[in-house]
Amino acid sequence: MTTAHTILVTGGAGYIGSHTVRLLASMGRKIVVLDNMVYGHEEAIVDPAVTLVPGDIGDHSLLRSLFREHGFSAVVHFAAYAYVGESVTDPLKYYRNNTAAPLALLEVMQEFGCKQFVFSSTCATYGIPAVIPITEQTPQHPINPYGRSKLMLEWILADCDTAWGLRSACLRYFNASGCSADGMIGEDHNPETHLIPRVLMALTGEAGALEVFGTDYPTPDGTCIRDYIHVEDLASAHARALDHLEAGGDSLRANLGTGVGISVKEIIAAVEKVTGLTVPVVYGPRRAGDPAQLVADPSLAWESLQWRAGKTDIFETVRSAWTWMTGPRKGRYRS
Numbered sequence: 001m002t003t004a005h006t007i008l009v010t011g012g013a014g015y016i017g018s019h020t021v022r023l024l025a026s027m028g029r030k031i032v033v034l035d036n037m038v039y040g041h042e043e044a045i046v047d048p049a050v051t052l053v054p055g056d057i058g059d060h061s062l063l064r065s066l067f068r069e070h071g072f073s074a075v076v077h078f079a080a081y082a083y084v085g086e087s088v089t090d091p092l093k094y095y096r097n098n099t100a101a102p103l104a105l106l107e108v109m110q111e112f113g114c115k116q117f118v119f120s121s122t123c124a125t126y127g128i129p130a131v132i133p134i135t136e137q138t139p140q141h142p143i144n145p146y147g148r149s150k151l152m153l154e155w156i157l158a159d160c161d162t163a164w165g166l167r168s169a170c171l172r173y174f175n176a177s178g179c180s181a182d183g184m185i186g187e188d189h190n191p192e193t194h195l196i197p198r199v200l201m202a203l204t205g206e207a208g209a210l211e212v213f214g215t216d217y218p219t220p221d222g223t224c225i226r227d228y229i230h231v232e233d234l235a236s237a238h239a240r241a242l243d244h245l246e247a248g249g250d251s252l253r254a255n256l257g258t259g260v261g262i263s264v265k266e267i268i269a270a271v272e273k274v275t276g277l278t279v280p281v282v283y284g285p286r287r288a289g290d291p292a293q294l295v296a297d298p299s300l301a302w303e304s305l306q307w308r309a310g311k312t313d314i315f316e317t318v319r320s321a322w323t324w325m326t327g328p329r330k331g332r333y334r335s
C-alpha cells in the first residue's frame with residue numbers, strides 16, 4: 001500500500017530524533033522510523049501511530065521495500081554516530097556510518113524520486129572559528145573525523161541537488177540540551193559525555209565529581225562557552241525545514257542555536273540554582289579539540305525558515321533535564 005506524505009525518519013529513536021518524531025507525530029504527520037538501535041531506544045518512540053523499523057540505513061533491500069510500501073515524500077536523517085573522541089580513535093566507523101551508509105539511502109531516494117532531505121548536521125563542521133558568532137559563511141574546517149564525516153555529507157547533498165534536484169536542509173546544531181517538559185523522553189547516552197547531564201549525574205551520584213575541562217580559556221571566567229539549544233527547539237526547526245522543502249523551497253544550510261553563549265561555570269551555577277544542591281567539581285586540564293567558544297548567529301534560520309529558539313531560558317532547560325533525570329525513568333529508558 002502506498003501512503004502519500006509519509007516521512008522516513010532515520011535515527012528517530014535517538015535523542016534529537018525522538019523529540020522530533022514526537023513533535024511531527026503530534027502535528028499529524030505519518031512517520032516511519034528506521035533505526036539500527038545501537039544507540040536508539042524503543043521506549044523513546046512514545047506515539048503509537050509511529051512505526052519503528054529496526055534496521056540499517058545502508059541496507060539497500062530494506063530501504064527499497066520501505067520506499068515501495070510507504071512511498072516516502074521526504075527523509076529526515078538523524079542516524080549517525082556522534083562521539084567526537086571515538087571518531088578520532090576509530091575514524092572508519094564514522095566515515096562508514098555517517099558518510100558512506102547514507103549513500104545507499106540517497107541512491108534509493110533517487111530511484112524512487114524522493115527529493116526532500118532534512119539533515120542533522122553540526123557546528124562541529126566549523127572547527128575552531130576565527131570569529132564569534134558563527135554564521136553560515138564562516139569557513140568550515142572541521143578538526144575531527146566526526147565533523148568531517150558530517151561535512152562530507154553536506155557536500156554530497158549539494159552535489160545531488162545539482163545532479164538530480166535533491167533539495168536538502170542542512171541543520172547545523174549547536175549544543176542540544178534539555179528534554180520534553182513532561183519527562184517522558186530525554187537524553188540517554190551510554191556513555192554520557194555531555195556537560196548538562198554530566199553535571200546532573202554528579203548530583204545523583206551516577207558519576208563522580210564533575211570535571212571541568214580547562215579553566216584557562218580566553219573567556220571571562222576561563223571556561224568554555226557554548227550555545228545550548230533546547231532539543232524541542234531543534235525539533236520545531238525540523239518541522240519548519242520540512243514545510244520549507246514541501247513548499248518548494250531551495251536547499252539551505254542553517255545554524256540552529258540561541259545566539260547566546262554560556263560558560264561551563266555558568267551551567268554549573270544554573271544547575272545549583274535549579275536544584276538547590278551544590279555540585280561537586282574538580283578542575284582538570286583542557287579536553288583536546290575543544291574550541292574556547294562556539295556560539296551561533298541564528299539569523300539565517302529566521303530569514304529562511306521563520307524559526308528561532310523559543311526555549312532560551314537556561315534555567316528552564318536545566319530544569320527539564322533534571323525532571324528527566326529524577327522523574328520516573330531516572331534518566332534511563334532501561335534501568
Ligand code: UDP
Binds near residue numbers: 175210214224
Ligand atoms: N565539559 C566539561 N566537563 C564534562 C563535559 C563537558 O567541562 O564532563 C565541557 C566541554 O569541555 C565543553 C562544554 O563542557 O567546553 C560542552 O561539552 P559537551 O561535551 O557537552 O559538548 P560539545 O561542545 O563538546 O559538543
